[in-house]
Structure formats: C-alpha cells, structure tokens
Amino acid sequence: MTTEIINLKAILNLPKSTEAFMSDIHGEFAAFDHVLRNGSGNTRIKIHALFNGRLTLHKQKLLAFLVYYPSERLQIVKSQLTAADDLQQWYLNTFSELLELLKFCASKYTRSKLRKALAPEFVYITEELLYGDYNTQDKQNYYAQITQDIINLNSADQFIIALCHTIQRLVVDHLHVVGDIYDRGPAPDKIMERLMHYHSVDLQWGNHDILWLGAAAGSPLCVANLLRICARYNNLAIVEDAYGINLRHLSMLAEKYYQDNPGFHPKLTAHESQPAAAELAQITKIHQAIAIIQFKLEGAAIDRRPEFQMQDRKLLTQLNAEQTKITLHQQTYPIVNGCFQTVDPQHPYRLLPEEQEVIEQLTQAFSHSEKLHRHMDFFMAKGSMYLVYNNNLLIHGCVPVDKKGQFEGLTLKGHTYRGKALFDLLEQNLRTSYANPQRSDDLATDLLWYLWTGPKSPLFGKRSMTTFERYFIADPQTHVEVPNSYYNLRHDVKFINKILGEFGIDPHIGHVINGHTPVKRGCSPIMADGKMLVIDGGFSKPYQKTTGIGGYTLLYNSYGLQLVTLQPFTTRHQAIAQLSDIVSTKRVVEQEVARKTVAQTDIGQQLQAQIAQLQALLKTYN
Numbered sequence: 001m002t003t004e005i006i007n008l009k010a011i012l013n014l015p016k017s018t019e020a021f022m023s024d025i026h027g028e029f030a031a032f033d034h035v036l037r038n039g040s041g042n043t044r045i046k047i048h049a050l051f052n053g054r055l056t057l058h059k060q061k062l063l064a065f066l067v068y069y070p071s072e073r074l075q076i077v078k079s080q081l082t083a084a085d086d087l088q089q090w091y092l093n094t095f096s097e098l099l100e101l102l103k104f105c106a107s108k109y110t111r112s113k114l115r116k117a118l119a120p121e122f123v124y125i126t127e128e129l130l131y132g133d134y135n136t137q138d139k140q141n142y143y144a145q146i147t148q149d150i151i152n153l154n155s156a157d158q159f160i161i162a163l164c165h166t167i168q169r170l171v172v173d174h175l176h177v178v179g180d181i182y183d184r185g186p187a188p189d190k191i192m193e194r195l196m197h198y199h200s201v202d203l204q205w206g207n208h209d210i211l212w213l214g215a216a217a218g219s220p221l222c223v224a225n226l227l228r229i230c231a232r233y234n235n236l237a238i239v240e241d242a243y244g245i246n247l248r249h250l251s252m253l254a255e256k257y258y259q260d261n262p263g264f265h266p267k268l269t270a271h272e273s274q275p276a277a278a279e280l281a282q283i284t285k286i287h288q289a290i291a292i293i294q295f296k297l298e299g300a301a302i303d304r305r306p307e308f309q310m311q312d313r314k315l316l317t318q319l320n321a322e323q324t325k326i327t328l329h330q331q332t333y334p335i336v337n338g339c340f341q342t343v344d345p346q347h348p349y350r351l352l353p354e355e356q357e358v359i360e361q362l363t364q365a366f367s368h369s370e371k372l373h374r375h376m377d378f379f380m381a382k383g384s385m386y387l388v389y390n391n392n393l394l395i396h397g398c399v400p401v402d403k404k405g406q407f408e409g410l411t412l413k414g415h416t417y418r419g420k421a422l423f424d425l426l427e428q429n430l431r432t433s434y435a436n437p438q439r440s441d442d443l444a445t446d447l448l449w450y451l452w453t454g455p456k457s458p459l460f461g462k463r464s465m466t467t468f469e470r471y472f473i474a475d476p477q478t479h480v481e482v483p484n485s486y487y488n489l490r491h492d493v494k495f496i497n498k499i500l501g502e503f504g505i506d507p508h509i510g511h512v513i514n515g516h517t518p519v520k521r522g523c524s525p526i527m528a529d530g531k532m533l534v535i536d537g538g539f540s541k542p543y544q545k546t547t548g549i550g551g552y553t554l555l556y557n558s559y560g561l562q563l564v565t566l567q568p569f570t571t572r573h574q575a576i577a578q579l580s581d582i583v584s585t586k587r588v589v590e591q592e593v594a595r596k597t598v599a600q601t602d603i604g605q606q607l608q609a610q611i612a613q614l615q616a617l618l619k620t621y622n
C-alpha cells in the first residue's frame with residue numbers, strides 16, 4: 001500500500017499532459033488524419049527543441065514526416081538509398097534519432113504508461129535501448145548487437161513504424177472533438193473508424209452529428225435531412241457504400257416525379273470533378289424528392305409538437321394556389337426552382353403513399369445498418385451534449401439566452417428547461433430515443449430533430465433554419481438566419497463567467513470552447529479576454545473561402561493554452577511528396593505562471609482522493 005501511495009504521489013508531480021481540441025471536421029478525413037499524425041504541429045516543435053544545432057531544418061522536416069507517415073516515407077528513402085551500406089547507416093541514425101525523440105516525448109509519462117503505448121512485440125527491445133547506459137563498453141556492444149539484429153532480421157521497417165506510431169500517440173495524450181464530424185465532406189465514416197482506434201477521446205455532439213444519431217434512432221425527419229444534405233454535397237456514396245443503405249426506391253420515386261432543376265444541382269468543391277450527366281441528373285432528382293419529403297414531414301412534426309413553437313416554419317402553407325409565389329411576413333416573393341408536383345395545395349403536408357413507403361423503408365434501413373450502429377454506439381459511449389473537463393466547458397453551439405443574457409428555454413408540459421437543465425433534458429431524451437429505434441414520432445425522437453433546427457436548440461443556436469427560403473426564394477434577405485444573442489454576448493467576460501458558473505466551473509480559471517460558427521477571415525477566435533475560444537476554423541472545404549484557413553487545433557499542455565492555425569490540406573500524397581506540414585501559426589492564448597502538473601487536473605483530483613483513501617486504510621491497519 002505504501003508503494004502505491006508513493007507511486008500515485010509521484011504521478012501528481014508530473015507535468016500535465018497535452019489535450020488537443022478540434023471541431024467541425026465535416027467528413028474531411030485526410031485533413032483530420034494529417035493533424036492527428038503531426039500532433040497538431042507539436043511533433044515538429046519537439047523535434048526542433050531536441051535536435052536544433054544537430055540536424056538541419058530540412059533533416060528535421062524529414063524526421064517529422066517519417067513520424068507522420070512512416071510506411072510511405074520508408075518506401076521513398078529505400079528507393080533513394082540503393083547502396084546497402086547507405087541504407088544500413090540510415091537505419092542506425094534513424095533508430096537513434098527516433099529513440100531519442102521517443103524518450104523526450106515520454107518524459108511526462110510514467111514508464112508504465114509508455115510501456116502501454118509501445119507495440120507489444122518491441123516493448124523489451126525498446127526499453128533496453130531507451131533506458132540503457134551507453135557508456136560502458138560491454139553495454140555498447142550489447143546495443144550494437146540489438147540494433148544490428150533488428151536490421152539483419154528484416155525487422156527494421158516494422159520497428160521504425162512502431163516507434164513512429166508510439167511517438168504520434170504520446171505527443172497528444174487526449175483528444176476532444178467539439179462536434180460536427182458528419183456532413184458536407186466525403187468520409188465521416190473513416191473519421192469515426194479512426195477515432196474508435198484512437199487511444200483517448202471524447203466527443204461533443206454537433207447539430208450535424210445529431211442527424212446521423214437520429215437516423216440510427218429511427219427518426220424519419222433526421223433521415224430526410226441527412227439525405228438532403230448528402231445529395232446537396234454529392235455525397236450519397238457515404239449512405240450507399242459506407243453504410244450499405246439502398247437508395248433504389250428513393251431514386252425511382254425521384255425519377256418518376258422530378259426533372260432537372262438548377263436549384264438542386266449538387267455543390268462541388270474546387271477540386272471535385274463534375275459528375276457524368278446521367279449521374280448529375282439522378283442526384284438532382286433525388287435531392288428534390290427528399291427535400292419535399294423533408295418539408296412535408298416537418299410540417300406534420302410542427303403540428304404534432306406545438307410546444308416547439310415552430311409554426312412559422314410551415315412554409316408550404318404560405319404558397320399561393322399555383323405554387324408560384326409565397327408570402328412571408330406580409331411580403332410576397334416569386335418562387336424560383338419550384339418542384340412542388342407532389343404537394344397537394346389542399347393538404348400540403350400529406351405524403352403520397354409512395355413517399356410514405358420510401359421514407360419508412362429508408363428509416364428502417366438506417367436503424368438496421370450494422371456499420372452505422374457501430375459508429376453511433378461509439379458516439380453514444382464517448383459523446384455528450386456538453387463536457388466539463390479540466391475546468392473547461394466544451395459545447396458545440398451555444399447556451400441559448402435572450403438579449404439580456406438570461407437563459408432561454410424549452411417549455412414541455414408546463415416546465416421550462418434552461419441553462420444546464422436544457423442540455424441535460426435533451427441528452428436524456430436523446431439516449432431514450434436511441435435505445436428505442438422502433439419509435440419514430442414520440443417526443444424523444446422529435447426532440448432529436450428539434451436539436452437540429454429548433455429555435456432554442458443549443459446545437460443549432462439560431463432562430464430558424466431557412467432551408468426552404470434558400471432553395472425557393474431569390475431574395476437573400478430571406479436567407480438570413482438570426483443567431484441567438486449568445487453569439488453577441490460571448491465577447492463579454494462577465495457573460496462567460498455566468499455561463500461557466502451555470503456549469504459549476506470556477507470562472508477565474510475556466511474557459512468555454514465552442515465550434516459550430518466558422519471564424520470569418522479577419523475575426524479573432526479568441527474572445528472575452530481569452531476565456532471564450534471558437535475553434536471552427538474551416539476543415540470543411542466549402543467554408544474555407546469564409547475563414548481563409550484550413551482549421552484550428554487548440555492545445556492545452558502544462559505551459560497553458562495555444563491555438564494552432566492550419567492551412568488548407570490538399571491530399572495525403574501531396575503532403576508527403578512536398579513535405580508540407582499544414583501548421584502555420586501558433587498563438588499563445590494563456591500562459592501558466594508555473595508549469596501545470598497532473599495534481600491540478602481532473603485526473604489529479606481523482607488520484608488525490610485515492611491517496612487519501614489509501615492513507616486512511618493504512619491508518620486503520622496500523
């Protein structure tokens with residue numbers, strides 16, 4: 001027991017490990033993967049600190065890229081070093097550089113934690129090489145023998161790859177993803193797989209993630225919205241190929257009722273090539289079919305849930321009899337790109353029997369997709385509406401408030417839920433709905449759709465979503481989505497202190513960390529004297545025009561908080577070939593006066609409680 005107390009106390013004195021925060025990855029797997037591999041720029045910094053003066057900048061870069069992409073870089077090196085002796089020398093140099101770097105990265109951790117991070121087959125050898133005493137002649141021969149054996153037994157590449165992966169793993173100890181893994185980009189499923197294999201992660205749900213959780217939970221409203229977005233961004237392959245959901249019935253319905261319509265052509269990013277004509281026509285028709293199903297389902301949900309207070313979003317009722325004009329807030333606008341052929345002016349929200357059949361079949365398919373469930377189970381296990389972690393509050397969107405900063409809420413059965421209670425209510429219902437995918441229009445399931453688009457949804461954070469107006473009305477004024485007052489008020493320190501207090505965080509030391517709203521070019525992601533940080537920097541390609549950068553990562557280590565700005569990522573191949581690291585600047589948000597230790601973290605608190613328990617036990621035994 002005494003040894004355990006000594007061990008725990010020793011851990012408390014180690015420097016606080018590094019947390020990384022990212023958000024709004026929006027399906028951009030390659031960029032996300034690159035940032036994980038380069039430890040948000042941290043690896044380069046460590047290499048520089050360790051090798052400056054011994055390795056040229058170019059050699060440092062080569063070492064960094066070996067750590068990020070070991071297999072690919074090994075191939076390139078081997079194709080360049082054709083003489084056996086040169087390659088032999090490269091292996092020897094590389095072993096020693098990587099071991100030195102590994103030791104440096106591991107200095108914050110206990111030996112036992114490092115052991116767990118090593119590839120099992122190389123644990124013994126690595127520990128011998130790391131902790132050995134190189135000075136004595138016998139030992140030197142022994143190490144020379146080990147390294148030579150690794151090379152002779154053709155294990156050099158595997159050993160290097162294993163060391164690189166361990167370094168990648170040690171540079172960032174814990175990752176937070178503050179929402180919106182899904183939608184717009186091509187590979188959210190790959191991001192989920194990567195996260196499922198990541199050593200330590202938590203997730204806060206974003207409004208887009210809710211659509212996928214909702215689809216798996218049996219919500220036709222979420223299914224329709226997510227399919228519409230996939231069609232809009234030419235990403236239906238995610239649904240069909242990644243998650244194995246058959247869109248044939250939807251496609252047949254679309255083929256029967258819809259024609260070409262420029263308002264429903266998919267949005268393509270600069271590097272994406274235009275789909276072939278037949279495919280383009282098919283996507284455009286599906287896009288219309290599912291949008292109309294969505295608007296019909298939404299009208300029915302609004303009627304079913306007067307407590308959501310969304311009556312003003314029943315726009316199909318505002319069309320004139322010919323469906324050529326619409327009246328909103330006493331103003332009449334012409335309809336552009338109209339496609340209301342399945343909408344009965346007398347009963348605009350009634351689905352055609354075939355639409356009903358299609359959406360039921362699709363909802364079934366989503367709630368039965370094995371792979372989607374694997375990903376969503378992980379989202380449920382690691383995810384939440386908000387997280388309090390080391391005195392920081394992590395929320396994707398906002399805490400809804402009125403103009404004066406008073407918490408606004410949702411009233412259900414006479415009770416108003418606001419502030420933290422609103423988050424807890426919504427999370428509880430989400431968990432209920434996810435556990436009961438066979439229910440499709442109960443309150444818990446409808447609340448998932450509310451999370452996506454409701455006026456008091458903390459994940460949406462705007463008065464109303466103007467999807468209908470964006471498709472069918474030309475006047476851009478109707479497209480404006482009015483943000484919750486939170487977004488004005490969050491620049492103010494007092495307001496942020498109030499939010500932190502609501503979630504039980506000491507306002508003197510805490511921060512709020514948000515994603516969701518891309519930080520526009522020229523605007524600062526650091527607000528309220530550094531207590532409010534917005535980290536949606538534009539991983540999402542369509543939003544890079546607005547932000548001018550490729551994303552942010554926030555790092556929180558023993559020295560304080562730093563914000564890393566990333567340049568747009570092109571492709572993995574190009575990154576490796578040109579050694580282009582996308583980290584551009586690193587800004588210190590807050591610097592600790594003295595280096596923070598484990599004792600000052602949440603884990604430190606738990607360890608202290610354990611120590612106290614052990615000490616009490618020891619006393620009773622003595």
Ligand SMILES: O=P(O)(O)OC[C@H]1O[C@](O)(COP(=O)(O)O)[C@@H](O)[C@@H]1O
Pocket residue numbers: 180207208232462465466467470481516517
């Ligand atoms: O860029 P698009 O595809 O028009 O989407 C716009 C919609 O996305 C939203 O901004 C929500 O997505 P974000 O969570 O990424 O902001 C809606 O408020 C808006 O209606």
Ligand SMILES: [Mn+2]
Pocket residue numbers: 180206207208396459515516517
């Ligand atoms: Mn969002």
